[in-house]
Amino acid sequence: MDFEKPGFPPESSSIAIVALTRHGADLALQLQGKLPGSACYVPVRHQFALAMGAVGFQRMADLLREIWPRVSALVCIMATGIVVRQISPYLRHKKEDPAVVVLDERGEYVISLVSGHLGGANRLTKEVARITGGHAVITTASDVQDKPALDLMARAAGLEIENIEMLSRLARAFLEDEPVWIYDPEGRLKRDLASQGNIDWLHEVLSSPPSLMSTLMERVGVWVSEALVPAFLKCLVLRPRNLVVGIGCNRGTPAQEIMEWLQRVFAREKLSPLSIRNLVSVDLKSDEAGIIETAAMLQRPVHFYSRKEIENITVPNPSTQVAKHIGVQSVCEATALLSAGSQTLIVPKQKTFNVTLAIARVGYPL
Structure with missing residues (x-):
């Protein structure tokens, strides 16, 4: 041309x-x-x-x-x-x-x-x-009727849409003032939707009484959480990027092995990988191809902390072997806590022969 x-x-x-x-x-x-x-x-x-x-x-x-x-x-x-x-x-x-x-x-x-x-x-x-x-x-109907635009709200709140095909169904619910439930334990959408009168705000789902559970199953809703959605619910799923995954591994561990363990842990803990904000490890692993490739596969950044930065982080599962080999008592737990700015782990160290993994949650509001 x-x-x-x-x-x-x-x-x-x-x-x-x-x-x-x-x-x-x-x-x-x-x-x-x-x-x-x-x-x-x-x-x-x-x-x-x-x-x-x-x-x-x-x-x-x-x-x-x-x-x-x-x-x-x-x-x-x-x-x-x-x-x-x-x-x-x-x-x-x-x-x-x-x-x-x-x-x-x-x-x-x-x-x-x-x-x-x-x-x-x-x-x-x-x-x-x-x-x-x-x-x-x-x-656009939501603009004309001055109704919530959930896709724009999600973007502004840093939420990733997991099932975009549900957007039109929720848009219709708001346009027609249909009753909608929202599970948003951290209140990420609360401010933007506070004036809407058709919303039932939920603090718990699985522990809800049978009558409420039956109602939820009949209605559409919005799920704003890193937790996996119960299969019986029909909802738009919005994922906050609020999880930090600390990773340690033996030298030369392939990305596929790291990824398989990460996916297994997330599935067992009923967490969505879409909520991963970043991966993190110690600076000695900054050239570890398996970790770098895993981050690329997840399309998330990876950060490496120096041993000095993590040496005084208190962790639930310190390791004498790690301390002997690299000079600090923890890699995956310490780096996850430091990166998330947290003092507790939602998933403490999980290990295979070659991989260790821990998960911390980033607090909200930041």
Whole structure:
């Protein structure tokens, strides 16, 4: 594909502004100047725009094929029908698709078209409308009815959505004022949802009386916890990243062995690996491929503490063997406690021949 500007596509751009007409190109250049991280794309015939920093393209279909997987947002200054037809082959899922915003070349109507919440199209629509002085057109029901947007709340609260397919079911429940239960022992959503009158806030689930259990099974709910969800409940699951996993291992232990033990411990303790915030170990293991690869497999960071930093951490299961070999009484328990800023472990040291593992919980609020 041939472009009229060297170095395409701009690696630093996260918003692509695409225009077709001359007036659209004028507006695209104005938006580029006011939207950080944006790049402007226009047909090559608009030489004036190329001279001002725009990237030229021959065919919009070729352009979209090139930039769709690279950008987080697409602002299209053209008819909505054109955009719908052009992007339809690339649409996958709202958790993957970039935000798509459409506006006319006068900037009078700015439409949130795709990925309104998770992708940020609604927010971008409002920003573009503010710049152009136009009207933001948002049709997302929760926005129109001023109802909770759980996906946005989850993101703001640092919660990971485990079963995104349940979002629409919970959105419907809030729109129709259907009774909903929420298990959120740390109150991560309490402030944002305090005004909603259709919520039963639960402090316990498994120890609830039979009458309440029967009610819970009939309703949908929201589960905000690192604990696994009882199989009989139908709910949106939001995972806080609040668990620190301390790891020790013999030299050369493969990642697969570490991962298998981690998964076994988490399953036994009824904890979700999605709630892992980070892995941690001692600095002597900073080049241990098994630990580094395990962190990569989990898509979580790993931190290594020096022996001096952990030598005075009190642990429930000190080891004379560890002290003999590396000079401190504990690796997995001590590093987990230090990283989590906690004095207690929710899972004390669990060991196999090659791997030791302990889990601490990060307090909330931080």
